[in-house]
Every structure is written in structure tokens, then in C-alpha cells.
Amino acid sequence: MGIIAALVIGAIAGWLAGQIVRGAGFGLIGNIVVGIIGALVASWLLPQLGISLGGSAIRDIVNATIGAVVVLVILSLIRRA
Incomplete structure (x- = not known):
């Protein structure tokens, strides 16, 4: 069940990060990896x-989203260079 939870949280976090950092989404599989x-x-x-931030599934999603936004910003800067 842990792998499935990680994939779901990764997908949600990657999608949210893609919405926050416009133009930096990678599709479903890419968003899971980024998440x-x-x-x-x-x-x-x-x-x-x-x-x-405490401990819960929401915390995990928020943490993963923050990290995914950082990753997407770095990837966007690399792509532009």
C-alpha cells in the first residue's frame, strides 16, 4: 500500500506544482516523477x-508540492539556459 500511496501523493503534488509553475508540467507520468x-x-x-508541518497525508502532499515546485523552477531555469 505504501507504493500506491507514494504514487498518488506524487501525482497530486506534481499536478499542483505544474499548476503553480505555469508551463512546466510533464503529463501524468512526468508529474508523478516530479512529485x-x-x-x-x-x-x-x-x-x-x-x-x-506536523504529520498527515495533507502534510505529505504539501511537502511534496513545495519540493516539486522547487524542482520545476530549477528545471525551467535549466531549459531556458
Whole structure:
């Protein structure tokens, strides 16, 4: 069940990040990958900044979305270069 939950959270986070960073979406599979990578980035970055959002599925989605936005912004900057 953990893999399915990670895929669903990744898909939601990737889609939300694609909506926030206009023109940076990658389709369903790409959004899942960006969401999962974003969750990994956020799990490292947010504690470094001293940010803790509690514990729930909503927190996981918010964390993954924040990380996915960071990943999409970096990818957008690389694409433009």
C-alpha cells in the first residue's frame, strides 16, 4: 500500500506544482516523477530551514508540492539556459 500511496501523493503534488509553475508540467507520468522527486527534495530541504508541518497525508502532499515546485523552477531555469 505504501507504493500506491507514494504514487498518488506524487501525482497530486506534481499536478499542483505544474499548476503553480505555469508551463512546466510533464503529463501524468512526468508529474508523478516530479512529485516523488519533490517529496525527496522537501524531506531534506524543509528540516534544514526549520520548517515542520506536523504529520498527515495533507502534510505529505504539501511537502511534496513545495519540493516539486522547487524542482520545476530549477528545471525551467535549466531549459531556458
